[in-house]
């Protein structure tokens with residue numbers, strides 16, 4: 001992963017509404033089917049969230065906030081999965097996008113109940 005020297009654009013956190021350099025924020029993206037992921041590269045609208053704040057996850061990663069920010073209908077299940085993954089990443093002090101993505105989705109995608 002290459003790291004650009006230049007400053008990234010400023011984005012506003014979905015949770016606390018603070019404007020920060022986008023490198024300090026996670027980008028949440030939704031597919032048209034409503035699946036959520038943490039990705040800088042995913043197409044479509046993105047929602048931004050402080051990478052280091054539990055309260056921002058709690059306030060920002062809600063169905064209402066995400067639907068408004070992403071303009072895509074998302075399910076409670078998708079929101080809960082993302083939320084759990086972000087909390088796991090936060091408690092593990094993961095600041096890397098790829099690792100957060102893996103935490104949110106699991107190495108084997110999603111475990112389904114039998």
Ligand SMILES: [Zn+2]
Pocket residue numbers: 013014015016017018049050053056
């Ligand atoms: Zn925030």
